[in-house]
Amino acid sequence: MHTVLLVEDNELNRDMLSRRLIRKGYRILVAEDGQQGVELAIAQRPDLILMDLSLPVMDGWEATRLLKSSSETDGIPIIALTAHAMxxxxxxxxxxxxxxxxxxxxxxxRLLEKMESALANKK
Structure with missing residues (x-):
């Protein structure tokens, strides 16, 4: 069973996506802001991170940069999620x-395809 860290500040989005992924067989960890996401990623080492980009405390851009710059977490695939597809x-x-x-x-x-591809290509 793959562990997925969902970093999402919107409670409805977190709840809906968590339940759907659990039904698909994933174990879900949840963080409500970027700082919490970084801390959980370091502590739990999930197999994959779904990262909202518009987050409080620390945005998803910065959280991703921090995770990818650390040798402890740089191999964890991160899929950015955003409503602001500018x-x-x-x-x-x-x-x-x-x-x-x-x-x-x-x-x-579509998201499941991307998740499976990222997990298959994981370092």
Whole structure:
């Protein structure tokens, strides 16, 4: 069973996505802001991180940069999740260190494909 860290500040999004992923057989860890996400990633070493980019305390961009700059967590695939799919956001996410990018509202089948691909290619 793969462990996924979901870093999401919106309670409805967290609840909905967590329940759907649990039903698909994933173990879910949840963080409500970027700082908590970094701390949980270091402590728990999940197999994959789903990172909202617009977060309180520390945004997803900075959290991703921190995780990818640490030898403890740089091998964990990170998929950026955002409702603000503006021109350049995808490139900015990749520059921050994200391994993939998906937009909200989440289309579960598309996200699951990206998750399985990232897990299969994990270092």
């Amino acid at each position: 021109a350049g956001d995808k490139e900015k996410a990749f520059q921050a260190g994200c391994d993939d990018f998906d937009t909200k509202p989440i289309e579960l089948s």
